[in-house]
Every structure is written in C-alpha cells, then in structure tokens.
Amino acid sequence: MGPRSPLTRFSLFGLLAIVVPAAIVAVLGYVSLRQWASSAELLFREQARDMAAMAAEKVEMLLRHAEEEFLARLETELASGVRAAALDDLVTQAPLVDRLYLFDRAGELLYPASWTGEDGRIFARLLAEVSQGFWERGGRRDLIAGDQVVLATVLKSRGGAPVLAAFSLNVEALRREILEQTLGGGESSTIIAVVDHLGRPVYSRQPLERAERIAAVGFRGGLPTWRVALYQPPGVSPRESVRRQVMVFTVALAVLIVVIGAGIVTTYRLMRRETEMARLKSDFVANVSHDLKTPLSVIRMFGETLEMGRVTDAAARQEYYRVIMRESERLSRLIDNVLDFSRIEGGGRRYDMVPTPLEPLIRETVDAFAYPLAQQGFKVEVRVAPDLPEVNVDAEAIGQALGNLVDNAIKYSGERKSLAVEARRLDGRIAISVADEGIGIPDPEQGKIFEKFYRAGRSDTQGRRGSGVGLALVRHVVEAHGGRVTVESRPGAGSRFTLWLPVG
Numbered sequence: 001m002g003p004r005s006p007l008t009r010f011s012l013f014g015l016l017a018i019v020v021p022a023a024i025v026a027v028l029g030y031v032s033l034r035q036w037a038s039s040a041e042l043l044f045r046e047q048a049r050d051m052a053a054m055a056a057e058k059v060e061m062l063l064r065h066a067e068e069e070f071l072a073r074l075e076t077e078l079a080s081g082v083r084a085a086a087l088d089d090l091v092t093q094a095p096l097v098d099r100l101y102l103f104d105r106a107g108e109l110l111y112p113a114s115w116t117g118e119d120g121r122i123f124a125r126l127l128a129e130v131s132q133g134f135w136e137r138g139g140r141r142d143l144i145a146g147d148q149v150v151l152a153t154v155l156k157s158r159g160g161a162p163v164l165a166a167f168s169l170n171v172e173a174l175r176r177e178i179l180e181q182t183l184g185g186g187e188s189s190t191i192i193a194v195v196d197h198l199g200r201p202v203y204s205r206q207p208l209e210r211a212e213r214i215a216a217v218g219f220r221g222g223l224p225t226w227r228v229a230l231y232q233p234p235g236v237s238p239r240e241s242v243r244r245q246v247m248v249f250t251v252a253l254a255v256l257i258v259v260i261g262a263g264i265v266t267t268y269r270l271m272r273r274e275t276e277m278a279r280l281k282s283d284f285v286a287n288v289s290h291d292l293k294t295p296l297s298v299i300r301m302f303g304e305t306l307e308m309g310r311v312t313d314a315a316a317r318q319e320y321y322r323v324i325m326r327e328s329e330r331l332s333r334l335i336d337n338v339l340d341f342s343r344i345e346g347g348g349r350r351y352d353m354v355p356t357p358l359e360p361l362i363r364e365t366v367d368a369f370a371y372p373l374a375q376q377g378f379k380v381e382v383r384v385a386p387d388l389p390e391v392n393v394d395a396e397a398i399g400q401a402l403g404n405l406v407d408n409a410i411k412y413s414g415e416r417k418s419l420a421v422e423a424r425r426l427d428g429r430i431a432i433s434v435a436d437e438g439i440g441i442p443d444p445e446q447g448k449i450f451e452k453f454y455r456a457g458r459s460d461t462q463g464r465r466g467s468g469v470g471l472a473l474v475r476h477v478v479e480a481h482g483g484r485v486t487v488e489s490r491p492g493a494g495s496r497f498t499l500w501l502p503v504g
C-alpha cells in the first residue's frame with residue numbers, strides 16, 4: 001500500500017480532524033476548570049472571612065455591652081465609697097467578671113483586702129504599664145497578662161478621687177453567656193469556633209477533629225488574643241467538591257477520548273475491510289470475464305472452421321462438434337457458478353431435497369471432467385462404498401459443489417497429477433472427499449479460502465484463473481444440507497476437501 005493510500009489519508013484525517021480538536025477541548029476544559037476552581041476558592045474564602053468578621057463583631061458588641069453594664073454598676077457603687085461587702089455582692093452578681101481589683105492613685109490595692117494566688121505579680125506589672133496620661137484622660141484599656149486579658153479603666157470614687165478598676169473575665173461564663181449566645185444557633189455545614197492565642201479552640205459549635213480551617217479573624221477589642229475561626233467538616237469543603245468535579249471532568253474526558261479512539265480504530269478496520277472487498281471484487285470481475293472469454297473463443301474458432309466447410313474428414317468434424325459441446329458445457333458451469341453465487345448472496349437460492357443415490361451423482365460429476373483429466377494425464381480414482389444409503393439432497397447443488405472441488409483439484413495440481421474421489425460412511429455421516437497431490441494450501445489461508453472472492457497464495461494462484469467464489473458456494477450448499485466442508489492440506493503435498501452430509 002502506497003504512502004498516499006486512502007487508509008493512510010484516513011488515518012491522517014482522523015488524527016487532524018478528531019484527535020487534535022479533542023486534545024484542544026481537553027486542554028481548554030482543564031485550564032478553565034482550574035481557573036474556575038481557584039476563583040471559587042477565593043470567593044469562598046472571602047465569604048468565610050466576612051462571616052467570621054461578622055461573628056467577631058457580634059461577640060465584641062455583646063461583651064462590650066456586658067462590661068459597660070458592670071462598670072456602670074461599679075461606678076454607682078463607688079459613689080458611696082469602697083465597701084468590700086457590697087463589691088463582693090456586685091462581683092458575684094456579674095458572672096462574667098472573674099476577679100476585680102481596685103487601686104488608688106498611689107497604686108495601693110483598695111479592694112479586695114488581699115491578692116488571690118498569682119494575681120499580685122500579674123496586676124503589679126499591669127499597674128506599672130498604666131501611664132500618667134491614662135489616669136488623667138480616663139478611658140479603657142485591654143491589657144494582656146499571660147494567657148488572660150485584663151480590662152483596666154479609671155472610675156471616679158467618692159469625692160472625685162480616681163480609682164483604677166481592673167478585672168479579668170471568667171472564661172467559662174464568657175463561653176456560656178456570650179459565645180454560645182452569638183455563635184451557637186444556625187444550621188450550616190461550616191463550623192464556627194473561637195481559638196486562643198495558641199490556636200486551641202476555646203469554644204466550638206461542633207467537634208473539630210479533622211475539620212479544615214478556612215478562615216480566621218481576630219477580635220479588635222475585648223478579646224485581643226483570641227480569634228474567630230471557621231472550619232469545614234471533612235468531605236464537605238467546597239475545595240473537595242471542586243476536586244471531585246475536576247476528577248469527574250477528567251474521567252469523562254478520558255472516556256470521550258477512548259470512545260473517539262475506538263471509533264477511529266473501528267472505522268479504520270471497516271475501511272480496510274471495504275477497501276479489501278473492493279479490490280477482491282474488481283479482481284473477481286477481471287477473472288470471470290477472462291474465464292468466460294477462453295471457452296467462447298474456442299467455440300467461435302471451431303464454429304467458424306466448420307462453417308467454412310474446410311473440414312472434410314467426418315471423424316475430425318465429429319471431434320470439432322465435441323469440443324464445441326464441451327466448451328459450452330464449461331461455459332454454462334462457469335455462468336451457473338456465478339449466478340448461483342449471486343442468488344445465494346441475495347438469499348434467494350432454493351434447494352429441492354430428494355432422496356438420491358450418491359454413486360451415480362458422483363460418477364456423473366467426475367465424468368463431466370473426463371476430457372481435461374484425460375488430456376492432462378491425471379490418474380483418477382473414484383471409490384464409492386457399496387453400502388451407502390440414499391441421501392436427501394438437491395442433486396444439482398451437490399453436483400455443483402462436487403464439481404467445484406474437482407475443478408479446483410485439476411486447476412491447483414502441479415507435477416503430480418492425481419485425483420481421488422471417495423465416498424463412505426464415517427462417524428455416522430456421509431463423507432465425500434476430493435483429494436489431489438497439488439500445490440496445497442498454507443495453514444493460515446485454510447480458514448479464509450471459503451470466504452467469497454478470496455484466492456490463496458496470490459503469486460501461486462495467480463497463474464491459474466478463478467473467480468474466488470467456488471468454495472464459498474460449496475460451503476453454502478453443504479451447510480444448507482445440514483452438513484459442513486473441511487480441508488486438510490499441506491503446501492507442496494496436496495489437499496483433501498471433504499463434504500460431510502448427515503444421513504437421513
């Protein structure tokens with residue numbers, strides 16, 4: 001096959017017209033999916049951050065409100081001086097306030113009477129941080145002491161003396177009264193949590209194991225070391241779903257490409273079969289025409305010779321008539337073969353099954369080839385078992401099939417010219433075999449020679465004319481009789497074709 005054969009062109013076409021666009025679509029699809037994934041991720045993060053900021057604001061507002069309420073009550077109380085018992089009551093009534101300390105301008109502890117635990121050191125350091133300006137200006141400050149936050153503010157006591165109030169928050173109460181209130185409600189797949197300065201959760205709506213943090217926003221005031229963080233439970237994060245979609249897309253694309261590939265391969269195979277069939281058909285036409293021409297020209301030549309009246313010898317004339325007869329018989333055989341073949345192809349061949357004695361049918365068929373057999377010096381042997389029963393067959397069709405086998409045996413013989421036709425019962429069936437000692441058929445071709453138009457070993461067979469439909473016809477005929485045809489052959493040694501027919 002040349003480099004510009006239709007098949008090569010088809011492969012190139014398939015590559016350019018299908019594979020290249022498919023690849024472009026694949027690449028574009030992948031790139032846009034990637035972009036979409038990253039912008040979705042960005043948007044999602046922004047949303048999460050907004051949500052966290054809103055939550056933080058809410059918490060701060062509530063906290064500020066509670067603190068101010070407490071400070072207002074404290075200020076009212078201080079108007080009547082520092083009275084320890086009343087202050088104790090005040091602290092007990094405000095669950096958010098853990099420990100309250102009051103100092104005078106000189107830094108002396110006014111309330112309570114003594115320090116609790118480590119507080120002495122912590123608050124002393126705080127006191128040192130409080131500047132002169134703060135005492136005068138007032139206002140409030142969040143001071144960080146270790147892992148807790150202390151709120152400090154200057155209040156007026158009885159007589160207008162400034163008092164520094166510092167208190168720490170009760171984390172338990174904070175969690176219960178404020179975080180739970182603000183962050184607890186709502187049904188959403190995202191988990192809102194509050195984490196401390198080390199990232200440990202202080203509060204979270206749902207368990208956080210294996211959840212993925214997607215955003216964290218710090219509080220501006222009130223809880224300076226803590227942050228609101230948003231988590232996504234495992235498996236539901238949008239990143240996961242994007243990843244899933246990318247997977248689905250990739251798999252779909254791969255399937256698409258495989259389907260396209262399979263389509264190309266199938267089309268390629270089909271086209272190769274069609275091309276092969278077209279070649280076989282054109283060979284068939286050339287072969288049949290040539291086959292018809294030879295007997296026709298013989299008939300014409302002998303007819304003309306007779307017509308001119310030149311042959312005076314009666315015996316010679318007789319011989320000429322016989323040649324014309326023989327050649328026209330051969331011509332009918334050829335035409336019958338082609339016509340029957342096309343009738344079979346069209347599904348229109350009918351078989352007329354009648355109980356038939358096989359011996360006369362076989363002998364008649366071989367006799368029809370008596371002239372070429374004798375002329376080419378064939379050693380002919382016909383052996384029919386005497387006890388053969390009559391078989392239900394279409395005599396004409398079986399004769400035609402057998403004739404094809406004999407014709408092939410003659411045509412495909414080499415130096416050793418031998419024909420053996422044998423009919424016997426074997427394994428409960430009738431076996432009619434036609435054997436020669438001719439050129440034989442190579443193993444890989446033996447399965448193909450029964451296909452229409454197929455002619456084996458091209459260079460070997462080429463010298464001998466034929467249509468390639470003979471064995472296709474033989475196979476069809478025996479199969480229509482419920483039998484089958486087999487071949488045993490060795491190149492150079494000869495071939496044996498056997499028709500197997502069922503008995504009764």
Ligand SMILES: Nc1ncnc2c1ncn2[C@@H]1O[C@H](COP(=O)(O)OP(=O)(O)O)[C@@H](O)[C@H]1O
Pocket residue numbers: 404408409412436438439440441449450454455456457461465466467468469470471472495
């Ligand atoms: N007896 C045989 N010996 C060797 N080759 C054979 C024989 N019979 C058939 N073949 C091979 O099988 C092919 C198909 O046979 P057939 O269908 O009768 O077509 P044709 O004889 O017209 O070529 C032949 O072309 C030949 O190659």
Ligand SMILES: [Mg+2]
Pocket residue numbers: 404407408466467468470471
């Ligand atoms: Mg043939």
